[in-house]
Amino acid sequence: MTRPAKRPTSTDVARAAGVSQTTVSFVLNDRPGQSISEATRRRVLDAAQGLGYRPHASARTLAAGRSDIVLLSVPDLPVGASINRMIEELAVSLAEHGLTLVTHLVSAHGRPLPEVCASVDASAVLGFEPFDQDTVEALRRLGVTVVPPANVDHSLAMRPIGRLQADHLISRGHQRIGYALPEHPGFRRMAEDRLRGVMDACTDLGLAPPVVLSTSLEIAAAARAVTGWMSESVTGVCAFNDDTAMAVLAGLREQGLTAPADLAVIGADDIPTSPLTAPPLTSIRFDLHEVGRRRAEAVIAGLSGREPHLTFASVNPQVVQRSST
Amino acid sequence: MTRPAKRPTSTDVARAAGVSQTTVSFVLNDRPGQSISEATRRRVLDAAQGLGYRPHASARTLAAGRSDIVLLSVPDLPVGASINRMIEELAVSLAEHGLTLVTHLVSAHGRPLPEVCASVDASAVLGFEPFDQDTVEALRRLGVTVVPPANVDHSLAMRPIGRLQADHLISRGHQRIGYALPEHPGFRRMAEDRLRGVMDACTDLGLAPPVVLSTSLEIAAAARAVTGWMSESVTGVCAFNDDTAMAVLAGLREQGLTAPADLAVIGADDIPTSPLTAPPLTSIRFDLHEVGRRRAEAVIAGLSGREPHLTFASVNPQVVQRSST
DNA sequence: GTGAAAGCGCTAACAC
DNA sequence: GTGTTAGCGCTTTCAC
Numbered sequence: 001m002t003r004p005a006k007r008p009t010s011t012d013v014a015r016a017a018g019v020s021q022t023t024v025s026f027v028l029n030d031r032p033g034q035s036i037s038e039a040t041r042r043r044v045l046d047a048a049q050g051l052g053y054r055p056h057a058s059a060r061t062l063a064a065g066r067s068d069i070v071l072l073s074v075p076d077l078p079v080g081a082s083i084n085r086m087i088e089e090l091a092v093s094l095a096e097h098g099l100t101l102v103t104h105l106v107s108a109h110g111r112p113l114p115e116v117c118a119s120v121d122a123s124a125v126l127g128f129e130p131f132d133q134d135t136v137e138a139l140r141r142l143g144v145t146v147v148p149p150a151n152v153d154h155s156l157a158m159r160p161i162g163r164l165q166a167d168h169l170i171s172r173g174h175q176r177i178g179y180a181l182p183e184h185p186g187f188r189r190m191a192e193d194r195l196r197g198v199m200d201a202c203t204d205l206g207l208a209p210p211v212v213l214s215t216s217l218e219i220a221a222a223a224r225a226v227t228g229w230m231s232e233s234v235t236g237v238c239a240f241n242d243d244t245a246m247a248v249l250a251g252l253r254e255q256g257l258t259a260p261a262d263l264a265v266i267g268a269d270d271i272p273t274s275p276l277t278a279p280p281l282t283s284i285r286f287d288l289h290e291v292g293r294r295r296a297e298a299v300i301a302g303l304s305g306r307e308p309h310l311t312f313a314s315v316n317p318q319v320v321q322r323s324s325t
Numbered sequence: 326m327t328r329p330a331k332r333p334t335s336t337d338v339a340r341a342a343g344v345s346q347t348t349v350s351f352v353l354n355d356r357p358g359q360s361i362s363e364a365t366r367r368r369v370l371d372a373a374q375g376l377g378y379r380p381h382a383s384a385r386t387l388a389a390g391r392s393d394i395v396l397l398s399v400p401d402l403p404v405g406a407s408i409n410r411m412i413e414e415l416a417v418s419l420a421e422h423g424l425t426l427v428t429h430l431v432s433a434h435g436r437p438l439p440e441v442c443a444s445v446d447a448s449a450v451l452g453f454e455p456f457d458q459d460t461v462e463a464l465r466r467l468g469v470t471v472v473p474p475a476n477v478d479h480s481l482a483m484r485p486i487g488r489l490q491a492d493h494l495i496s497r498g499h500q501r502i503g504y505a506l507p508e509h510p511g512f513r514r515m516a517e518d519r520l521r522g523v524m525d526a527c528t529d530l531g532l533a534p535p536v537v538l539s540t541s542l543e544i545a546a547a548a549r550a551v552t553g554w555m556s557e558s559v560t561g562v563c564a565f566n567d568d569t570a571m572a573v574l575a576g577l578r579e580q581g582l583t584a585p586a587d588l589a590v591i592g593a594d595d596i597p598t599s600p601l602t603a604p605p606l607t608s609i610r611f612d613l614h615e616v617g618r619r620r621a622e623a624v625i626a627g628l629s630g631r632e633p634h635l636t637f638a639s640v641n642p643q644v645v646q647r648s649s650t
Numbered sequence: 651g652t653g654a655a656a657g658c659g660c661t662a663a664c665a666c
Numbered sequence: 667g668t669g670t671t672a673g674c675g676c677t678t679t680c681a682c
Contacts, residue, residue: 010660022661055660060660062660063660064662
């Protein structure tokens with residue numbers, strides 16, 4: 001346990017540098033349109049450095065009228081490492097604009113989002129899925145900028161993933177495609193976005209729409225789905241993600257069947273354990289870097305009152321071919 | 326995009342309720358030792374409600390001298406869902422004390438922790454592993470309470486997991502135990518904690534110490550480790566976690582061997598996909614609820630200047646028997 | 651029982 | 667070029 005210590009204030013710095021506190025503020029914030037002599041500048045910077053001065057965030061926020069905190073509300077889902085890439089990119093991009101990203105895990109017993117925003121004095125919030133209307137309203141009243149989420153760009157970013165899954169299967173000769181939808185309600189929206197991609201592919205290539213079956217991660221459930229696809233003469237299935245694909249693989253095994261001979265299976269996300277399944281799982285790899293960067297831009301735009309450019313962020317999806325297809 | 330709106334202040338509430346702003350503060354904070362008539366109380370509460378009033382966090386922090394923000398620094402590791410359980414519990418426990426938990430992902434290009442703490446004006450920080458001395462020092466100067474981390478209770482919580490893995494293998498007749506250490510440096514510390522548990526078991530039961538081999542998630546690396554164990558006549562291996570165990574299973578398969586006949590394998594964490602491997606993976610399930618609660622207590626203690634009670638948090642580990650052992 | 655007044659540490663007009 | 671001054675919205679001591 002380490003104890004609090006007394007913190008130097010901007011006035012302390014001013015005293016140490018022999019200038020007024022205002023000057024300190026100007027120098028430290030690099031305020032444009034001010035003319036501070038290089039000498040003064042240095043003295044202030046040195047004094048600050050020497051005292052180990054850090055501006056007091058709350059005081060600054062109070063005075064300036066806006067904080068530099070951006071809150072990201074993350075769903076309590078077993079989201080993979082790729083999400084972390086996006087968060088990282090988002091944090092870095094925001095930091096370049098002087099903003100600090102913190103995340104908050106939404107949980108069943110947790111406090112409502114507006115309350116959390118108020119507690120941290122966030123000036124902007126974003127999430128992975130759209131917030132409901134009441135929440136948005138409450139946030140607006142708090143003066144928080146709500147950055148439009150998933151449905152605008154994340155969603156669009158998901159679709160090419162499904163598209164690529166289907167294209168891959170079709171290019172390998174499969175004519176009757178299945179889709180494995182996860183049962184977990186939290187994945188609903190994302191899954192539908194990806195599914196749309198495979199539907200598009202089927203339509204464009206003149207195939208019948210995919211046979212959509214939902215499954216949990218229980219072997220029995222997956223085995224049932226497998227039976228369903230077989231009876232519809234499906235020969236290749238796109239799974240929402242690699243976890244779901246693993247369930248399908250297990251379901252096949254349970255029935256004494258095997259991939260890709262009896263049913264080809266392709267996952268998505270390319271999680272670290274995908275190469276370890278039996279047979280190794282073909283998957284889609286992509287990166288959310290750009291999505292993070294775009295969302296950061298949207299935050300900046302929102303904060304300065306502009307409408308963000310809703311350009312489409314590419315996730316550069318690509319097939320990682322292994323032996324399950 | 327939603328725009329900021331004007332926020333009601335405590336003075337607005339005072340005006341609406343026809344009392345002084347001081348009274349509003351007293352009522353809203355339920356200040357002990359004050360005698361506010363029930364009537365006034367109600368009027369204030371109603372007015373606040375009616376205006377949709379929310380105290381301004383920064384102003385409160387500035388005036389009170391301490392914020393109610395607790396920052397959790399989380400490592401950029403593919404940590405599983407069980408970590409989320411702990412975070413959730415931590416957040417809820419802290420909320421009961423009026424504290425708000427936010428997390429920050431530490432990334433390679435990210436800002437240093439003290440800077441982030443300063444930006445959010447955290448009054449306490451915690452992490453999963455001990456912070457280095459410089460960081461602690463910087464944090465102290467900021468007046469942030471540093472809650473002692475992992476090494477104190479998380480570490481102790483990890484050990485029984487390894488213990489149970491070994492006990493399980495030994496109880497099933499294995500006399501020569503192996504340990505699969507992950508190569509990822511971020512897991513080092515936790516892995517060593519778990520390993521200690523298996524060493525204890527071997528010592529206590531009069532066996533030779535485990536044959537420790539490290540492996541990545543590459544099949545080739547895992548296959549090499551398998552060869553290593555076989556050559557040392559190891560018959561059962563405890564893997565650091567389920568991911569690592571999956572690699573070992575794949576390594577076995579690669580060599581045309583199988584679990585548990587040639588080598589029994591037990592994982593840890595019981596991730597959702599563990600039942601889906603071939604053969605289904607025996608694992609250790611536990612819950613970090615109590616760890617979260619304990620850490621919350623440590624935060625409260627630290628914030629009030631007391632040394633925390635370093636009681637041992639049980640994670641109730643238990644074996645989930647499947648066919649890999 | 652309730653209110654007046656003095657800050658908390660900082661920003662930003664506006665003087666000099 | 668640099669300093670004076672007035673708050674930002676809240677807590678808290680002390681007087682009524």
